[in-house]
Amino acid sequence: MAQMNTDEAGGGGGKGKHQKKRAKKSSTNVDMTPMVDLAFLLLTFFMLATTFSKPKTLEITFPKDAENKEQKVKIPDELATTFLIGEETDEVYYYNGKFQPDTTKFQKLSLAKDGIRKFLLNKNRDIDNEIKELEKKFKAGQLADSTFTRLRSAAKGKITAPFVIVKTCKLSKYKTVIDVIDELNICNVGKYAVVDMSDAELYPFYQIVKPELVGGAAASPTASTN
Amino acid sequence: MPRSSPSLDMTPMVDLAFLLVTFFMLTTKFRAAEAVVVDTPSSTSNIILPENVMLITVDTAGRVFYEISGRDVRTTLLDRMGELYKIQFTEEDKQRFAVMTMFGQPMKNIKAYLAADERGRKEMDLTTKGIPTDSLDNQLGQWIMEGYRAAAADGANKGIDPKSDKALRFAIKADGKTNYNKVKKVIQTFKEREIFRFNLITNLETEGGES
DSSP states (O other), X not given: OHHHHHHOTTHHHHHHHHHHHHOOOOOSOXXXXXXXHHHHHHHHHHHHHOOOOOOEEEEEEOOOOOSSGXXXXXXXXXXXXXXXXXSOSSEEEEEESSOOTTTOOOEEEESSIIIIIHHHHHHTHHHHHHHHXXXXXXXXXXXXXXXXXXXXXXXXXXXXXXXXXXXXXXXXXXXHHHHHHHHHHHTTOOEEEEEEOOHHHHHHHHHHHOGGGGTOSTTOTTTTOO | OOOOOSOOOOHHHHHHHHHHHHHHHHHOOOOOOOSSOOOOOEESOOEEOOSSEEEEEEOTTOOEEEEEXXXXXXXXXXXXXXXXXXXXXXXXHHHHHHTOOOBOOOHHHHHHHHHSOHHHHHHHHHHOOOSOOOSTTOHHHXXXXXXXXXXXXXXXXXXXXXXXXXXXXXXXXXXXXXXXHHHHHHHHHHHHTTOOEEEEEEEEOSSOOOO
């Protein structure tokens, strides 16, 4: 522009100069209202659209399928508890020890707080207390992170720790399985496995939860369960 | 009482507003549209899902969907799967696959799915039977194996220790109402490939679970 001005001393340049002289110094204040409006609009949008929660996960290790009998883990009968999961999502059945076709009775257990949790804590009281003690120490800063983890898994893996077998059938819902595993975690039961129901268990189990699958309870000769 | 001016200085407020806008804009990560919506059961576990995962989703009907993180991983994965199933994928297919998240198509439909637009994909997601998991034609198993290999190769390139937390993890996300047998089939497929450790995705239970 400056060059143009010197080239054409008269016409355009002069006019420009004239205009510049006449122009009043305008205020430096810009109306910021629209910008602020927009800023708040964006703020609202992002605040509402953001979800901070990342998905949480339950870590679980499944046992390797045993290829032969020797590989199978032997569990002392007095430590074993079996949960049987049926169609209902708020109840499970259980029995203690080994399954005996004639004498084993399946007991119903509610998945509410006073049901399964009370039952599990009762079984696992010593270890649960021990772990609670460890947690207390850990929170007080007396234990290092790695020591705490090691001691906790040592406590959970004790030879006297109860072993819970969660058995599922074709009626089981995923939610029930997760709920049971969650309860086991809450009650600090470290030894558990999720497996299929055996054929011997299926029949009496169906008689209780779904009689029509096995031709009605009345038709069965071994209606001794429950 | 002197009459004060009704205009007040809004500069600090505006400053703060812009700060917040910037913060939210930078932290927001838009989630890709999911092929299927699942309502996961809740648990008290508060372990956060690792970044680098292979995610298998099972919906209420038992349809299986697959997803793996990492753009490079997906490109390699499609290459390998194409070789296995004798399907020629073009560069464009690979590009599309690299930016795709979750899918649940049998191998024979993959090419059509990649070529489809958003609406076409939605249509295909609705009608699909999921990735086959039958023992005769266990395509999920192939996806798992090849995904694992692709991720391992990618991890080696980037110098990630396979034993560290950054290595690939396996996650299963299923609807609470899904029949457990369907989930079991997926788990069985993993187990057959010597993978035993999973992250089951759950919601955080709101009522304090600790007794």
